[in-house]
Amino acid sequence: MILASTLTQALPFGVVLAYAAWAWGQPRLSPAASRGALVLVWLLHLASLHTHFTADPPSFGFAMALSVTMWWVFSIYALETRLHTTPTLRWSVAVLSASAVLLAASLPGQIQPHLISPWMPLHWALGFASYGLIAAAVAHAGLLQRTERRIRLGAGDVDGMPLLTLERMTFRFVGLGFVLLSATVLAGWWFSYGLPTGFEWNHKTTFTVLSWLTMGVLIWGRWRRGWRGRLAIRTLYLAAGLLLLGYVGSRFVLEIVLHRLS
Numbered sequence: 001m002i003l004a005s006t007l008t009q010a011l012p013f014g015v016v017l018a019y020a021a022w023a024w025g026q027p028r029l030s031p032a033a034s035r036g037a038l039v040l041v042w043l044l045h046l047a048s049l050h051t052h053f054t055a056d057p058p059s060f061g062f063a064m065a066l067s068v069t070m071w072w073v074f075s076i077y078a079l080e081t082r083l084h085t086t087p088t089l090r091w092s093v094a095v096l097s098a099s100a101v102l103l104a105a106s107l108p109g110q111i112q113p114h115l116i117s118p119w120m121p122l123h124w125a126l127g128f129a130s131y132g133l134i135a136a137a138v139a140h141a142g143l144l145q146r147t148e149r150r151i152r153l154g155a156g157d158v159d160g161m162p163l164l165t166l167e168r169m170t171f172r173f174v175g176l177g178f179v180l181l182s183a184t185v186l187a188g189w190w191f192s193y194g195l196p197t198g199f200e201w202n203h204k205t206t207f208t209v210l211s212w213l214t215m216g217v218l219i220w221g222r223w224r225r226g227w228r229g230r231l232a233i234r235t236l237y238l239a240a241g242l243l244l245l246g247y248v249g250s251r252f253v254l255e256i257v258l259h260r261l262s
Contacts, residue, residue, distance in 0.1 A: 041074070063103040065128070134177040
């Protein structure tokens with residue numbers, strides 16, 4: 001028991017070291033070794049999440065939401081590297097993921113003694129997946145802006161991905177994120193309150209719905225009006241910011257600012 005507890009407490013620090021070693025060593029490894037290291041880091045982060053969710057009793061808060069989101073971002077990055085090279089994202093993903101793991105270990109959040117519905121984990125899974133896809137869209141939008149600036153300055157593309165490919169991938173992530181966010185909103189409505197009683201209009205719900213509407217406007221604008229460039233990217237940033245203010249922002253204010261867990 002003592003050994004298991006010690007390993008559980010040490011695991012987040014192992015994940016952080018694994019991220020650092022992977023980010024530093026990836027350019028120096030062979031392709032096969034690089035893929036193996038990436039899978040190892042992915043599994044260690046997943047193991048860290050598993051030990052947290054299977055604790056008795058489990059707890060959850062804004063820090064854990066960030067850690068799960070970054071695991072999804074890393075998963076997307078791992079799949080994407082099979083098709084494209086994105087060296088600029090490697091350190092950003094590693095630093096943000098490692099920081100989220102440490103934050104979750106320090107601030108586990110609110111104890112969850114029981115669920116409103118046995119289907120609530122599905123709602124959470126959809127929400128985390130949508131967070132991860134939208135975060136990936138934001139990361140690619142940042143690369144898109146950087147690449148555009150370099151092309152204007154005549155420096156060319158150094159990120160290993162053509163401009164049009166970056167743009168297509170950014171908005172594919174936007175579209176997939178919007179679909180999953182729509183499913184998240186509907187699942188939360190159904191599992192928490194049941195039709196037709198509807199939403200509880202708290203801060204989390206309000207910001208999430210505003211983000212969903214903003215992303216819907218972005219998708220419509222790109223489809224019907226051909227939005228691209230600064231207008232499309234700024235709208236994406238606005239939608240992502242509103243979504244971040246939803247669950248993560250609300251829980252941060254409760255847990256850190258107000259020192260409340262509910």
